[in-house]
Amino acid sequence: MNRIKIPITKCPQCTDYVFDVGRFKYHCKHLEAPYNGECTSTIGIPRECPRLIIERKEKPIIIIINGYPESGKDTFCGFANNIYNTTEYSTVDTVKDIATEMGWNGIKTPYSRNMLSALKDFYVEWFDGTFVEMTNLIDDIYRHGNDKFIFLHTREPEEIGRVVQWCEETCKVCYTVFINRDVSTKHDNHADADVYNYKYDIYIDNYGTLEGFKKKSLDIFSKMVDNTI
Secondary structure (H helix, E strand, C coil): CCCEEEECCCCCCCCCCEECCCCCCEECCCCCCCCCCEEEECCCCCCCCHHHHHHHCCCCEEEEEEECCCCCHHHHHHHHHCCCCEEEEECCHHHHHHHHHCCCCCCCCHHHHHHHHHHHHHHHHHHCHHHHHHHHHHHHHHHHCCCCEEEEECCCHHHHHHHHHHHHHCCCCEEEEEEECCCCCCCCCHHHHCCCCCCCCEEEECCCCHHHHHHHHHHHHHHHHHCCC
């Protein structure tokens, strides 16, 4: 039979399919290999290949969301949550838990924002904590979840770039979104001050009404789902 190429999750070693137990069943012998775009089969397209079954499953879209404090990031995610299955994660959540254990009262002030920023810097430098948490969360949802969107709130451009690169290397759909809005909060720490120092995929202006912001947001979600953005 002629060799034919089929789209499949990345399998740089796989040159064919092997028979499984039972008649007319096949499986990819490198099921856990990373993605390179295609595999080659000498026996035709194997309908029962576990890798192909995984590939057919609708995969979630990762949205890295950023913006200055009080710009509307949570509201943006809430618009999606009213329509789709979503997961929302903030890289400062674990840091807030640590700060609370150390005596923080949970009130956000310029002083406490600086404290959280410094504590997160320590968590990242010594444990690479937020990157590990984000990638583990995404992998877990890819294996076991049914979410349409995964929202990641992360501030630092370097951290955003690492996650984007990881998504590209593991063939996961990822968009970076920045919410523009005039806010009066003073940006005393680098995490807040540097949020604009990244070239985002999508910029959304939130200067008008809530209904207008909602319409823009839902339009973007729809285009992401349809892969037209």
